[in-house]
Amino acid sequence: MADGIRDKVAILGMGCSQFGERWDMGAEELMEEAFSEALADAGIETREIGAAWLGSCMDEVNIGKSATPASLTLRLDNIPVTRVENYCATGTEAFRGAVYAVAAGACDIALAIGVEKLKDTGYGGLPGLEIGTLPPLWWPNLSAPGVFAQVASAYMSRYKVPRDVLKRALAEISAKSHANGAKNPKAHLRKPVSCDTIMASPMIAEPLGLFDCCGVSDGSAAAIVTTPEIAKSLGKHPDNMVTVKALQLALSNGSEGGYNDWDGSYILTTRKAAQRSYAEAGIGKPREELSMFEVHDCFSITELVTMEDLGLSADGGAIKDVMDGFYNADGKIPCQIDGGLKCFGHPIGASGIRMVYEMYLQLQGRAGERQLKDPRYGLTHNLGGFPHQNVVGISIVGRYR
Amino acid sequence: MAQARGERAMAGWDEDSLTMAVEAARHALADRQTTPGAVYFGSTTHPFADRQNAGVVAGALDLPETVFTTDLGGSLKAGTAALLAALNHVAVQADDEALVVAGEHRRARSASAQELMYGDAAAAFTLGSSGVIAEYLGGHSVSTDFVDHYRAAGQPFDYHWEERWLRDEAFQKWVPAAVAAALKKLDIEAGAVDQFLLAEPAPKLAAAVAKRVGIADAAVTDGLLGSVGHAGAAHAPLLLANALEAAAPGQTLILVSFGQGCDVLVFRTTSAIAQLAPRVAVKACLARRKEITDYAKFQAFNEVVTLEKGLRAEANPQTALSTMYRNRRMLTGLVGGRCRKCGTAQFPPALRCVNPGCHHAGEMDPHRFADEPARIKTWASDWLTYTPEPPAHYGMIEFDCGGRFMADITDWDVGTVAVGEPVRMVFRVRGRDPQRGMIRYFWKAAPLAAKEA
Numbered sequence: 001m002a003d004g005i006r007d008k009v010a011i012l013g014m015g016c017s018q019f020g021e022r023w024d025m026g027a028e029e030l031m032e033e034a035f036s037e038a039l040a041d042a043g044i045e046t047r048e049i050g051a052a053w054l055g056s057c058m059d060e061v062n063i064g065k066s067a068t069p070a071s072l073t074l075r076l077d078n079i080p081v082t083r084v085e086n087y088c089a090t091g092t093e094a095f096r097g098a099v100y101a102v103a104a105g106a107c108d109i110a111l112a113i114g115v116e117k118l119k120d121t122g123y124g125g126l127p128g129l130e131i132g133t134l135p136p137l138w139w140p141n142l143s144a145p146g147v148f149a150q151v152a153s154a155y156m157s158r159y160k161v162p163r164d165v166l167k168r169a170l171a172e173i174s175a176k177s178h179a180n181g182a183k184n185p186k187a188h189l190r191k192p193v194s195c196d197t198i199m200a201s202p203m204i205a206e207p208l209g210l211f212d213c214c215g216v217s218d219g220s221a222a223a224i225v226t227t228p229e230i231a232k233s234l235g236k237h238p239d240n241m242v243t244v245k246a247l248q249l250a251l252s253n254g255s256e257g258g259y260n261d262w263d264g265s266y267i268l269t270t271r272k273a274a275q276r277s278y279a280e281a282g283i284g285k286p287r288e289e290l291s292m293f294e295v296h297d298c299f300s301i302t303e304l305v306t307m308e309d310l311g312l313s314a315d316g317g318a319i320k321d322v323m324d325g326f327y328n329a330d331g332k333i334p335c336q337i338d339g340g341l342k343c344f345g346h347p348i349g350a351s352g353i354r355m356v357y358e359m360y361l362q363l364q365g366r367a368g369e370r371q372l373k374d375p376r377y378g379l380t381h382n383l384g385g386f387p388h389q390n391v392v393g394i395s396i397v398g399r400y401r
Numbered sequence: 402m403a404q405a406r407g408e409r410a411m412a413g414w415d416e417d418s419l420t421m422a423v424e425a426a427r428h429a430l431a432d433r434q435t436t437p438g439a440v441y442f443g444s445t446t447h448p449f450a451d452r453q454n455a456g457v458v459a460g461a462l463d464l465p466e467t468v469f470t471t472d473l474g475g476s477l478k479a480g481t482a483a484l485l486a487a488l489n490h491v492a493v494q495a496d497d498e499a500l501v502v503a504g505e506h507r508r509a510r511s512a513s514a515q516e517l518m519y520g521d522a523a524a525a526f527t528l529g530s531s532g533v534i535a536e537y538l539g540g541h542s543v544s545t546d547f548v549d550h551y552r553a554a555g556q557p558f559d560y561h562w563e564e565r566w567l568r569d570e571a572f573q574k575w576v577p578a579a580v581a582a583a584l585k586k587l588d589i590e591a592g593a594v595d596q597f598l599l600a601e602p603a604p605k606l607a608a609a610v611a612k613r614v615g616i617a618d619a620a621v622t623d624g625l626l627g628s629v630g631h632a633g634a635a636h637a638p639l640l641l642a643n644a645l646e647a648a649a650p651g652q653t654l655i656l657v658s659f660g661q662g663c664d665v666l667v668f669r670t671t672s673a674i675a676q677l678a679p680r681v682a683v684k685a686c687l688a689r690r691k692e693i694t695d696y697a698k699f700q701a702f703n704e705v706v707t708l709e710k711g712l713r714a715e716a717n718p719q720t721a722l723s724t725m726y727r728n729r730r731m732l733t734g735l736v737g738g739r740c741r742k743c744g745t746a747q748f749p750p751a752l753r754c755v756n757p758g759c760h761h762a763g764e765m766d767p768h769r770f771a772d773e774p775a776r777i778k779t780w781a782s783d784w785l786t787y788t789p790e791p792p793a794h795y796g797m798i799e800f801d802c803g804g805r806f807m808a809d810i811t812d813w814d815v816g817t818v819a820v821g822e823p824v825r826m827v828f829r830v831r832g833r834d835p836q837r838g839m840i841r842y843f844w845k846a847a848p849l850a851a852k853e854a
Contacts, residue, residue, distance in 0.1 A: 122712055123712055123713075125785055128713070128716050133721035133724040134721075134724050134728060136718065136720075137720065137721075137724065137725055137728070137732050137831075137841060137843065138731075138732055138749075138806075138831070138843045139807065140786075140793065140795035140807060140808065140809045141786045141787055141788060141793060141795075141809075141832065142783070142786060142793075142795060142807075143713075143783050143785040143786035145781075145783065145785055146781040146783030146785065146786055146793065146795065147781065147807075149781035149782075149783065150779035150780060150781045150796055150797065151779070153779050153780050153781065153796070153820055154778070154779040154820065156820075157820035157821070203784055204783075204784055204785050205781050205782065205783040205784065205785060205792075206781065206782045206792070253757075254751070254755050255755060255756075255757045257797075257805070257806065257807065258747050258748065258751070258755035258804065258805060258806070259745065259747070259755045259756055259757060259803075259805075260799055260800075260803055260804070260805055261757075263778070264778055264779035264797055386807075388797065388807060
């Protein structure tokens with residue numbers, strides 16, 4: 001039985017670009033912005049990095065194929081660089097590559113950098129994903145809000161939730177993230193928004209209105225990882241060290257979309273990845289032990305069901321927890337303390353690392369105005385693809401001791 | 402136009418002559434035990450000028466690939482031409498059955514008289530030598546280059562000449578003569594005709610012809626111009642289907658099509674017609690019609706106005722023809738698989754069974770889902786994605802026999818889609834590629850009419 005990743009790898013430094021409609025910048029400048037911050041934070045030189053992983057999802061409209069854009073832009077030292085893509089879990093996937101390389105002893109220091117330049121596509125929402133030659137011949141002409149709206153229709157049906165009750169809870173979720181994001185200088189959207197405004201916003205995909213959907217932004221985030229021992233040798237103090245406690249990925253195998261037992265009201269893979277993450281991190285009671293979490297709130301309904309899928313709210317109980325403020329900044333387990341995808345938007349390759357960045361800052365007490373009191377464990381969650389056919393990535397980071 | 406009264410049938414944005422033909426054929430084949438060996442598809446609006454349209458129909462019906470298929474077109478007689486060709490087929494191959502389909506999606510310029518007069522429809526028949534409900538007695542055909550209207554190859558709209566000339570020259574002269582010739586050939590008295598079915602291009606012509614030939618006024622049937630409109634090459638077959646639905650045994654029916662000549666076909670119903678199981682035919686389709694009063698929608702669906710479709714409509718919809726070919730039974734026939742080990746039905750057909758408790762590899766029998774009862778499991782109404790008729794409805798469709806997939810949901814009004822609603826699968830246009838002229842077909846979930854539930 002493998003003993004997992006817990007405490008084998010420490011975060012040496014992290015960086016995050018300003019997220020937003022960066023008309024002034026290409027993907028290269030965004031990477032540089034995140035990388036230079038991470039490098040300074042780590043206190044190392046570029047040549048000390050032994051391997052790198054670049055996360056970028058939409059290569060056709062972004063930086064193109066292969067990992068060369070990262071190597072060229074950052075002037076890496078002819079080291080191995082690998083481009084990864086796994087839908088919205090792309091950033092987490094890059095992080096996983098770097099962490100595993102260090103844990104395997106393949107290199108001492110590794111870089112994970114994620115980037116996505118969405119605002120050069122001309123689309124208001126996410127552009128379409130290339131899905132091969134067969135799916136376009138039979139899949140509906142779907143959009144991201146449309147596929148996730150199905151979770152809402154299924155959730156209402158399963159728990160017999162009236163539409164207005166769900167709509168109000170979803171508005172609370174978005175309002176909470178906007179309130180948090182307003183305190184984050186790197187967020188794209190920095191204005192508090194009322195529940196009434198959210199509920200009155202134009203319909204995108206029933207019951208999801210405009211404010212139930214996350215923004216579309218450009219951004220990049222970077223992590224430099226090493227072993228705790230090397231971190232110590234580089235002058236990092238163990239008391240202030242953030243280590244990786246768990247890294248898990250779960251992918252659909254087709255049962256949700258092809259076999260009649262899933263009812264569409266939850267994400268099966270999040271549940272599987274969560275169980276494995278808690279076991280790997282040694283967390284027995286997540287609702288008691290988890291200090292904060294960043295979930296893949298591409299849509300408010302996604303955040304709601306993820307609260308249940310992560311075992312933090314009981315099945316059918318997330319609405320009550322949301323209305324009780326359990327996940328607010330001053331609640332028991334703050335969710336999206338940095339503003340989430342809701343305020344950062346979702347430059348796909350960057351999101352997973354951006355989430356870890358916030359957990360890292362919080363665990364080190366460096367989160368400024370939004371700093372939580374003494375957090376111990378932070379969980380990040382990405383959900384990519386479609387509710388019935390997806391990729392889920394979870395990472396848990398925490399204080400070393 | 403003063404002549405236009407009542408309603409006309411219009412195809413939805415995702416319908417054309419081919420999808421309507423498939424729909425009609427499915428109803429015609431509903432209780433058949435045998436499989437037709439030939440498909441004849443008559444239309445002047447076949448979606449493809451060079452791709453066997455009847456072959457797509459056969460594929461949608463999941464007929465064996467040993468089927469003979471052919472398209473007939475070029476005139477509004479194409480529907481009766483298909484009937485006559487199929488009659489010849491079964492006359493020569495007495496042990497075979499043939500499927501005849503006629504469908505038409507008629508387009509006309511905005512504000513033209515034709516816009517009011519035309520209708521979109523399809524009809525289908527199975528022909529054979531056993532269990533016959535109407536025996537073909539014989540007929541008479543005339544081919545004359547009488548051009549009351551025409552449409553050059555590649556043109557979207559018809560051009561019409563004066564109606565009085567049509568009435569005086571054709572319907573007072575050579576059409577009645579052709580009907581009289583058919584009756585004489587078969588030795589049938591005009592007064593013995595029970596139903597006179599003339600696919601008239603303008604109202605009241607049938608009555609004029611009947612009068613000239615000596616057929617009783619009472620035998621002249623409703624030409625469906627006020628409920629369907631003139632359905633082009635499909636109109637004569639449509640009138641025949643409508644008449645057979647109500648006909649008693651022993652009746653004599655004369656069917657006349659018109660288009661640069663005419664075909665006259667004479668049928669006599671048999672006692673078997675009384676035993677024919679009820680089916681969805683003309684009356685049922687008219688009864689479950691959906692009323693559209695939005696003229697702009699009609700114009701948009703017929704692409705007679707230039708629409709701003711937005712950036713999402715620009716996505717590259719190139720069809721990989723090799724992929725389409727490999728998966729043709731899945732895509733056109735809605736054929737999935739059934740695991741030989743655990744019996745789980747699944748779509749699409751898989752290399753390894755989808756059942757989490759099985760995952761058996763390599764042993765899957767074909768399973769067709771097109772006629773399987775199903776329900777809506779999840780749904781969305783999406784205002785963001787491109788569709789000619791927003792919002793786009795789609796969701797997880799679950800089959801009672803096992804199996805599910807995320808499908809487009811069509812023909813629903815906003816606010817009426819719900820979890821648990823029963824649906825039936827229908828063959829429709831999934832998307833069009835205007836750049837390359839490709840039309841993609843696939844199956845969608847449509848509401849089940851109350852009486853079909």
